[in-house]
Amino acid sequence: MNDAEASPIALPIDTRLAEIRQALADHARALLVAEPGAGKTTRVPLALLEADWCRGGRLLLLEPRRVAARLAAGYMAEALGESVGETVGYRMRGESRVGLATRLEVVTQGVLTRMLQDDPLLEGVAGIVFDEFHERSLEADLGLALALDAQSVREDLRLLVMSATLDVAALTTVLGEATPVIDCPGRQHPVETRYRPPRARDDAARHQAAVVAEALASADEGDILVILPGVGEIRRLAGLLSERLPDIGIHELHGRLPLVAQRQALRPGPQGRRRVVLATAIAESSLTVPGVHLVIDAGRERLPVFKSRTGLTRLETRRVNRASADQRRGRAGRQGPGVCYRLWAEEQPLAPDREPEIRQADLAPLAFELARWGIADPMALTWVTPPPAAPLSAGREMLVRLGVLNAEHRLTPLGRACTRWPTHPRLAVMLERAGEFDARALACGLAALLEGRDVDAERDLATALERRFAVPGEDRAWQRDTRRLAGRMGCRLEAPSLAPLGELLALAYPERVAQRLAPGRFRLAGGGQATLPGDHPLAHAELLVAVSLDGEAGGGRIFRAAVLDPARLPALHPEAGAWREHLEWSDAAGRLVGERRRGLGAVVLERRPLHDLPPEAVCRALLAALRRRGLPLDEEVRQLQGRVALLRQELGKPWPDWSDAALLETLDDWLGPYLVGLTRLDQVEALPLSRILLDRLEWSQRVRLDELAPTHLEVPSGSCVRLDYRGETPVLAVKLQEVFGWREAPRLVEGRVAPLLHLLSPARRPLQVTADLTSFWANGYPEVRKDMRGRYPKHPWPEDPLTAPATARTRRRGG
Template identity: 45%
Template sequence: MAFTDKLPIDEVLPRVTAALGDGRNLVVVAPPGAGKTTRIPLALLDADWAKGGKIILLEPRRLAARAAAARMAASLRESVGETIGLRMRLESKISAKTRVEVVTEGVFARMILDDPMLESVVAVLFDEFHERSLDADVGLALALDAQAGLRDDLRIVAMSATLDGARVAGLMGGAGIVESEGRAFPVETRYLGRDSNERLEEAVIRAVTRALAEEKGSILVFLPGQGEIQRVANFLGERRLPADVDIAPLFGAMDRKEQDLAVAPAAPGRRKVTLATSIAETSLTIEGVRVVIDSGLSRVAVFEPDLGLTRLETVRAARASVDQRRGRAGRTEAGVCYRLWDEAATVSLPAFAAPEILAADLSGLALDLRSWGLDDPGKLAWLDPPPAPAWKEAVALLRALGALDETGALTATGRAVRSLPLAPRLARMILEAARHGEAERAADLALLLSERGLGGTSSDLSDRLDRFRSDSSRRARDAQRLSASWAKQAKAAVRREAEADLSDGALISMAYPDRIAKARGAGGEFLMANGRAAATPPHDVLAKAPFLAIAEITGRAAQARILAACALMAEEVERIAADRIETRDETIFDAQSASLRRRRFRRLGAIRLAEQNLSVEASEENAAILARGVAGLGVARLPWSKAQEQLRDRIAFLRRAEGDDWPDVSDEGLAQSVEDWLAPFILGRASVAAITADDLGAALSALLPYELTRRLDQEAPAFFATPAGSRHALDYAAANGPLLSVRVQELFGLATHPTLAKGRVPLTLELLSPAHRPIQTTRDLPGFWAGSWSEVKREMKGRYPRHPWPDDPAGAAPTTRAKPRGT
């Protein structure tokens, strides 16, 4: 096919057609603006193998699909719907004359699942494959599988601006690679940075103001999402911008006409500031743009398998993405790119965005592969296989929805869910609602959650539903017809049961039972049944609701924000979740009162619906809970008697002297084993205050078997009997070892030093005067008698003349008395 205008891709078109004549698969790498999207499909129409067949061109976004179809049709001087067709969820222009069909990736996935032979299709072209959406990865895997088993004549082409061509070519069976240099004008990069305290919107406005003053031409600003775009547009609207400047938002949820206006060139004599999401990175050309302002951010959906929840997260854009954004400034002339980060930070950006398959809810994929006849995704060819945790969660969800039976086989419900072009949760909601006469309302809610922008942006889905149903715009009417078709399909698939008055919240909870949430206070904070917290602004209409059924959230755990939900009343929760509400009695230790508290809880997952106090029963379990509470407070809080404290000191001494045969009775040791030694002896006690010294005595005694008890009394006795016949308690907690404090006269006649632990440890003797004041400390009594005793005797004899101070204390008679008066 001859083209009147020249594009860079034209130079390699002969190589593309030749490669597909010789082989079945091909990878084409060409930068933005090279013309691959519109030139290659038209060039392939004249190939011998393509005669009489249809070429499918996949686009990642509807706006890109619509633009590609329009450009190709215009080059043929036709309207879309003739040679060039278009097929999307809310828009379809196909005729018997159509040879090239431009479809969105999700539409193609359903096409091939419904028709694995791809009858009349000769080639499938995956445009912008580097974006690695889940639908694109699934579509390529299924197309390669169909090619291998059913259609060996099918041509498959992967096209991209930034792609690891060799890796994709390897996946496609060693496909050829054709590269186009493209055409680009030089772009100067200016790094503006952004202070950590500066809001993104403020930094963008600063950059736009500077660019308007420094540069000519229109400006394309990349922002992470619709919210940031609308805030920047509002702020710019309040400023005094040059009179020739127009502000044009561009995001996926916009009306078709508004999108067309946003991508159209500025009117003669005027400049345009287009505020866009990543939708403008590829496949779209906005004429007149020579300045790009890049926030360096993207918004992605992240699935958490452990919670079964998908949230939106703002992340740093990949290097491949920011390079493509930069290239938008040099499409028609030399341009400038302002980056809102420091130059040094560029090297730390990830090379490519993570493939969606690694962070997506895989329940739809699991259902699709079951209908394809596969129960193991490993049987298909993937650049990145589905992660095992997310796959396991997906299969579990499908079983919970009744779409798969216990063997993993597709059920009748699963086939009905699969027939609706929706996420399994939403499809199941419509089917269940159809049983109760609410199919239409459920279908409308599903559509609002599938199609951005319809019904406004309120977090209250009921409000959006009312607005949607009264909207008479073309897009809304198309959506209403689609919703009606889903409802009709669902009603035909199920048996009608008794009608029920189901609120919007009740319907949403059918899709997301794990996201029923209860208010925590009156500030807009909620706790979901799956354990995750989320919040809405305090002034939001949903903030006062006692319960919510939440469909969408954004942000990380600590700052999760509710994007879409419906209010629920407590009685509705009791009714719709009756089979999942658990009643459980629970005993806890209350550290503040140091006592047990027993309560009966009614729970829905992590949500506490109601509770009542119960009396604490005597049980081994409750005794163990009290014992653990004691450990938390510290065993020193227990009412130990002096005898029990000495017993612990004696045991601890022998553990130090002889080793681990003896139990660890330190505070830490007892705390660690509290359920073993204490719990059996506090059965029936409900508080620390109720534990008695007798309880502790019995518990300590039980720590030692008979043999150790016998050895304890022999090797670490509680008392020492002096030669004078008196008994004195030993202090086993003394700093320098077991200590005996005794009047020296009571030890007369003792020629050997007393020891403990089978003679291993000498007893420390603190020898006292008759007035019980220390006069000497020794661990060698014979040495003391033979040595310093004479000096002690001289000093003490004058002070205490009525007490004996013999020259040979080792041979003298011990006494506890003073000498009689006059002697």
């Protein structure tokens, strides 16, 4: 929400309300670019309720954060003299305050997606307002794409996209060039910027506390807003400030606070008592904190980042981008001149904008929503930023493994059943199948815990669940979410047996089933290894499920896990009970080893030797070994690669890409036929790879190859000297005396490329590197002659190298 004000105080957006109403009366879509402090969040939706197109229908206001959604609804209801749930209400996961008379619903992003999926025509909804779209969350991008698709059927549906900063060109391309754009300035006073970077040895919280004290001392009035990356940093600083500044009101502002505490942080303090408000990034553009004239920006933000190697989305603390830093700075100038303290050096470079979440997120939920929408090709929708192909493919592959999608990326019967669960698809599968193990209540509590905000602080899942079921009121958020899921499940929330815990986790995370290799060292079903401390209670488990990993797949640390009975794995994943042939290269044996295996991915429950190796399987295994180890490319192949690469660079695509990456990518095509009957890598190394590659060229190309990029050049002495094509430019390394008389070397590739000459001494050491021989004879040669004639007197060093006979011999041998 951009404004905490619900009072009749004039705001900049008031002068644009008529224009916004008219734009949406004449067009189905509009853009509003309104700077922070303009008042767009609380004034625009109420103004649109009275539009002719909105009468008789509801208006949805999309907010990216739960805190902003609650507070926006509260302020707008207060402006109407009503309570939340009357004309204005809100709806978010697990919490709803709407009534029969509600016409304006403030919803969070996941709720909008579910509303669209449940009713693609959005019957009864007159329009959708996308607030804070510049944050570019994945769900906002998806919501807009689905809303645009719905609008293609429902032409009367209005869409308004508004933000403090927008890429207008990109959005008008998506929404249509005729889309009206309304611009509204904010309410901004001058802001002085002061930089206070910590020293290398400074403790972060103590440095922040020192800057707070400095800011309080520098001004006699005005509250302070401190923007920090997360709740942990807020609580640490709050503790320090409470000790040092007992006369100052210290308030926290973040999503975990009750609504009463959030609203208290946004109300002015008692007359004469200054306040310090410690907030997360919600105070960057979603909220206005009254009374603030001083902002302290820690310069960090916490963002969800998907790690494809671990399959996890983890919160990472990163340096803030320039656009966000400028918005934070602007908070100091909302109600008068202010000062912004930046806790980094002025010369510190910042990225210009925030990366759209769709480019760095786990796209499995997006793939699931696309399948629900009936879309196989994501480009059938209109995107501001299209989903990247590789992460989307990885997400789909994971959903296929879970049994949610089929090979055509359509929902399976299990996938359709999972649509009733408002969770990540992994957890939806777990919840849907929990009845198979009489573990419904446990699954509800586990899903609520895994999606909760505090799960990273509790590594022992069994203990955490046992405590919560014993004392459910201790964690109200968990209790609320568990009850909500249990209501959908239709089960009672009695303290369950924890025995099926590992089985439930294996349903949701099949690729993280892990098999012990040694105490504390495990191999993951999805590939790679992970570790536990040797004294960990689970270090000797034969099989476990690693719910949370950190680090790289080759040596990640396991943070949270549960034991799994190996005998139960085939019941959870039937493919684990099927025998399959497996061949792989054994470095120890120096050959291919074949066996029949039963298990899940890289987790092997049972193995038997395979004596007769199927030829096709042998070929596949050899190709896999070559991809892992790399191709055995000798000097002849390297030179051939360089020659063809030069021709491709100069003449274009008729010449093939024979780079290492391209050869590995097309290995099956060009090398596969030659592997029939081979079983060892030394047999592959003996293959004439350069001839195999040359045979792939047409005959005319073979001839042209030698003409355009010859292997040797004849020099004035009569010698044929080999060219070296391994670098970016062909190199001709030749003794200086052999090129007497040459004004310049012959050019390659139809005269387009001059070889680089490495002119050598009689001892074949470089004397000069040049592509301009004429210049060398005039300027460089006299110095070389002076230096070399005494060192190599048996070799000719004429005064005029252009008229001297070239020779590969010494004077004595030459007579």
